Amino acid sequence: MWVEKNGPAWRIRDLINGKKVTLESGYPTKTAAKARMTALRADKMRGEFIDPRDGKLLLGEWIDIWWPTYEAGLKPTAQISEGRRARRHVQQVLGHLALDEVDNLAIQRWIAYLLAGDPAAGRRKLAPKSVRNCHGVLHTILGAAVVARKMRSNPCSETRLPQAPHHEMRFLSEPEIGRLLGAVPEHWRPLVVLLVSTGLRWGEAIALRPQDIDVLGGKLTVVRAMHELSSTGAIVFTEPKTERSRRTVTFPQRPVGEVLAGPVATRARGELVFRSPRGSEVRTRNFRRGWIKWVSVAGLDGLRIHDLRHTHAALLISAGVPLTAIQRRLGHSSIAVTSDLYGHLLPVVDEGIMAAVTAALSAVELELVEAEVADEVGIAA
Template identity: 60%
Template sequence: MWIEKNGPTWRIRDIVDGRKVTIEAGWPNKTSVKKRLTTLKADQIRGDFIDPRAGKLTVAEWVERWWPGHATGLKPTSVQSEGSRLRMHIVPLLGHLTLDEVNNIVIQAWVTKLMSGLPDLERPGKWARRPLSAKTVRSCHGLLHSLMKAAVQGRKIRTNPCGDTKLPELVPKEMRFLTETEAGRLHTAVPEHWRPLVLLLVSTGLRWGEAVGLQLKNLDVLGGRLTVVRAMHEMSDGSLIFGTPKTARGRRTVTFTPKVAAALTPLVVDKARDELIFKTTTGLPVRARNFRRGWLKWVEAAGLEGLRIHDLRHTQAAWLISKNVPLSAIAQRLGHSSIAVTDGIYGHLLPEVDAGILKAVTEALEHIDPEALAAELEAETVGDLLPEMADEAGGEIGER
């Protein structure tokens, strides 16, 4: 690199791919441009050099370069969701900016726009851009963070501007846990054709896609167990795809009771190994949107308005916790990526378990005489101390 006069100002030049190119221009005097050149050369020596021109790529241009490679490592459902976030929320609002123009202030303003939405001034009461939920905003920011991280790794910019963004707090949706009586009411309200599916969901904690994607070859009715190896997903274009479970530990074996086995038995008669266990009354795969229409009517009939299908999974976890099943076993049964996930979702239920433990201990101690117990403890303590006192005494005599 070298400096040279360029009209009334100075610039820094270099040879790239056999051609002379301008690295930076517009410096007012020779002293300032020489200081800048020294800094750039020092960065080269340390391996920290960032070509100032690289940051002039727009966010939209960088997305076009980055997305194809990033998408190859995603599941089809993630390609759909993340691609939608890019098209709907990142490129339209930030795509015109260059990479080096995107700083923390810009990102914070972008997050605010996503949260507050954009009213349609020509149509009062309507939205040009609807406000997004805290979860969606955080997902959009996470995708932008990955995009800018790749720009840092590609030496387009020096630091990731997404690091210090203040994000909206997540407000967890209220979980519903069915009692055994409520589960019975629901079972009665559900039409006979759908009872085996609902029973399996509430008694195993399977995710919706894992249940409706279950094939005969992965179900052992006589052994009372099934193997989760895939899940069915509905794409935005209406197509159905079968992919791997949500997490690596989602691939698992789940047991079920004889009652569930009895409900599933009629569904396996005269079916090929690759056939789906659950189908509609017309023999088609079960779609969540269509099933939900009936679900809303059934939960209302059971007096359980607002109950979501996913709450059946929560119910299974709550039942296990109430029986003091370890979180590690629950995490394995539900296919969580780690026990930390299970604790994060259901940890607030543990105080109830502790209360149950205390109650059991209290009942066990009911017939014990407190005075006799105190005397026994004292005797045990003295008995433990005597050998120690003897050893200490012997040591003192030896020293003397």
């Protein structure tokens, strides 16, 4: 590595694969060029050297190079959703920038652009949650560039993201659960009973087969999830969401075992337990159309299917079940996820604990205890 005159300025050169190449140029003085060369040599010795020429690689070109390998490891549904974000919202908007031009300012402008939309380019405004998802894809793309030593650091790490709106969880009371089940048609009632009594995710529940359910033993095994691809409408089955999502979940014989017995008994071992009235797979969109009507009849407008999972967790917490047990039952990846979602409900449990402690202590003759303590202090004195 050396410096040499290049017209009115100075540049840094190196010998790579037997060829002389320019690493950087445009330094006004030889001293400035040498100072930069010293820094580059130090980076080489520490194993942190990044060829400045790699920074000239366009972001769009890097995505074309790296994305196919990354995409191959994604689940089918993620391939569609993340692939769409990578192509439409990252590559089409930022792809013309070189990697060394994708800095924090460029990313903040990109976020503002996605939030505002661009009618002239056929781009509608994106919701804050959608922008955060797009930013997550960009973070992954640039993180891979850092690992490949195309960039020194990931500028996404210090981005200010729009605040996603907070959706309040809804927890049904026992009377509300009864009203809901009364409004749901008989054909769908076993599925709704299962959701509220086990806390299964929607895709986990509709993917169940008779071989996954032990009705007499009161347990089921989650080994897969069913999804409907938005692009083609095809039904696909994937591994559970996380490693901990592969689990065994127990359920009471009454009423869960009783309502499941019928659907399980009428299906072959490898068939789907839950099907539409016409016998086809459960299509989420079709089910939602009915769901909106049923919750309205039950006086529970706005209730989401996923709120049944939240309701199940709330029932467990109110019964004093530890968060670790709830984490395993719901298949969360870590206790932190469970705590973040439901930790705010714990004060309700604490109130019950304090009531129990108060009741226990009230039975103790505190005056007698105080007298005994006084006697011991007198003896010690």
